[in-house]
Each structure stands twice: as C-alpha cells, then as structure tokens.
Amino acid sequence: MNESAHLEYLIAAYAVVWLGVLxxxxxxxxxxxxxxxxxxxxxxxxxxxxx
Amino acid sequence: MRSPDLTDRxxxxxxxxxxxxxxxxxxxxxxxxxFQGPVxxxxxVHMAMWLSTxxxxxxxxxxxLLYLVKRTPHWDHLGRAAAELGLLFCTLGLATGSIWAKPxxxxxxxxxxxxxxxxxxxxxxxxxLLLRSLANEPQxxxxxxxxxGVSGVVDLYLINRAVYWWxxxxxxxIVDRQGGTGLADPLxxxxxxxxxxxxxxxxxxxxxxxxxxxxxxxAVDDLRAELA
Numbered sequence: 001m002n003e004s005a006h007l008e009y010l011i012a013a014y015a016v017v018w019l020g021v022l023x024x025x026x027x028x029x030x031x032x033x034x035x036x037x038x039x040x041x042x043x044x045x046x047x048x049x050x051x
Numbered sequence: 052m053r054s055p056d057l058t059d060r061x062x063x064x065x066x067x068x069x070x071x072x073x074x075x076x077x078x079x080x081x082x083x084x085x086f087q088g089p090v091x092x093x094x095x096v097h098m099a100m101w102l103s104t105x106x107x108x109x110x111x112x113x114x115x116l117l118y119l120v121k122r123t124p125h126w127d128h129l130g131r132a133a134a135e136l137g138l139l140f141c142t143l144g145l146a147t148g149s150i151w152a153k154p155x156x157x158x159x160x161x162x163x164x165x166x167x168x169x170x171x172x173x174x175x176x177x178x179x180l181l182l183r184s185l186a187n188e189p190q191x192x193x194x195x196x197x198x199x200g201v202s203g204v205v206d207l208y209l210i211n212r213a214v215y216w217w218x219x220x221x222x223x224x225i226v227d228r229q230g231g232t233g234l235a236d237p238l239x240x241x242x243x244x245x246x247x248x249x250x251x252x253x254x255x256x257x258x259x260x261x262x263x264x265x266x267x268x269x270a271v272d273d274l275r276a277e278l279a
Contacts, residue, residue: 021257
C-alpha cells in the first residue's frame with residue numbers, strides 16, 4: 001500500500017482527539033476558576049456580615 | 052486556596068512525558084501495517100479511547116451502586132465526574148472509529164452489533180447526564196441517574212462479548228476469535244500499551260480536576276445556604 005495513502009484520515013483522527021480533550025479541559029478550567037472566585041467572594045461576604 | 056499535593060505535582064509532567072513517548076512510537080517507530088498502511092496507526096489512539104471509556108463507565112456503575120446504598124454525596128460526585136469523562140472518551144472513540152472505518156470499510160458507519168451497542172452506551176450516559184441537569188430535585192435526579200449508571204454496566208459487558216456472540220465486521224484485536232493476539236509485532240504491542248497508558252493517565256488527571264470542581268460547587272452551595 002502507498003505510504004501516504006489515507007494520511008489525511010490518520011491526521012484527522014489524532015486532531016479530533018486532541019481537540020476534544022482541549023475543549024473539555026478549557027471548559028473545566030473556566031468552570032473551576034469561576035467557582036474558586038465565587039467561593040472567595042462568598043467567604044468575604046460571610047466575614048463582613050455582622051455576627 | 053490549597054497548595055497542590057504530591058499527585059498534582061507528579062501527574063501532569065508524567066502525562067506529558069508518556070504522551071510524548073506515545074506520539075513518538077505511533078508516528079516514528081511503529082512499523083506500518085502491511086495491509087492497511089499508515090491509517091492503521093489510528094488503532095492505537097482508538098483503543099486508548101476505549102480503555103478510558105470502559106474504566107470511566109465501570110466507575111460510574113460502582114459509584115452509582117454505592118450511592119444507592121450509602122446515599123453519600125461523594126459517590127454521586129464520583130459517578131457524575133466519571134460519566135462526564137466517559138462520555139467524552141466514548142465520543143472520541145466513536146469519532147476515531149468512524150474516521151478509521153471510512154478508508155478501510157468504505158463507510159463512516161455501519162450497524163454492526165458492537166458499533167450499535169456502543170452507540171446505545173453513548174446514549175445511556177448522555178441520558179445519565181441529562182437526567183441530572185433536568186431534574187427539579189437534585190437528589191431525585193441523582194437517584195434516577197444512579198439507577199441508569201448501574202444498568203449501563205450490562206451494555207459494557209454486551210459490547211465486550213459482541214464480536215464473539217454475533218457476526219461482526221469489527222475485529223477482535225487484542226485477543227482474536229481463535230484466542231491468539233491480533234498484534235504480531237512486539238513494537239506494535241508496546242506502542243499500544245504506551246498509548247493506552249498515556250491516555251489513561253490523562254483520564255485520571257481529568258477525573259481529579261473534575262472532582263475538585265464538584266467539591267468547589269459543594270462549597271459554593273454550603274456558603275450560599277449559610278448566607279441565606
């Protein structure tokens with residue numbers, strides 16, 4: 001078989017995997033950062049509240 | 052903010068090192084398949100997706116069962132996190148399989164028993180996550196999803212057996228239908244093991260990050276309740 005035959009499929013398969021993982025990681029990192037900020041804000045609000 | 056523990060410090064560089072080794076083996080070292088040519092190299096990443104998918108859904112099954120018995124949020128968090136990752140790797144497994152099928156089977160998809168059961172698996176865990184987000188009562192959603200999570204394990208077993216029980220064009224690669232190995236070359240076997248390990252470590256890393264996000268969500272809910 002020709003060495004370059006169907007090379008585009010090989011590249012597409014690995015690209016799809018990396019793109020999928022990258023999109024998930026980016027979404028998860030954004031979600032975690034937003035939650036960390038929210039925890040900090042809520043703790044600050046709680047600390048300011050008169051007991 | 053807590054400082055990263057030992058696993059958090061070790062896991063990312065280990066993942067990167069093993070992933071680079073896997074890519075080197077797949078694209079530089081491994082011999083080209085005599086029948087399929089270079090496109091056969093999709094096999095390594097395709098199999099790696101399924102190892103993570105099966106592990107993730109097995110975790111969902113065990114965590115769901117433990118949640119139904121013990122009712123502790125930890126098991127629910129673990130089940131949900133593993134289901135999310137299982138769905139990700141299942142989607143990528145189906146995608147890489149489809150891309151590989153086109154040049155080899157001359158079609159993107161065929162209703163082969165293993166492929167059909169895998170699509171059903173994808174739907175089961177998509178429904179699991181959908182149930183969670185649509186339920187009015189979070190506890191009710193968690194219980195219904197846990198029941199689905201346990202029943203999904205049956206499909207995992209059927210997928211594993213499909214190529215032996217029914218006529219299938221999907222190959223049984225690791226152990227073929229005659230009981231031998233489908234990978235004759237030792238370097239091909241080594242490449243498969245390293246690639247599967249690399250993506251399995253990615254899965255473990257993402258599972259830790261997803262569980263941390265779940266704990267942060269719990270903290271937000273607790274703080275909101277305290278402020279209310």
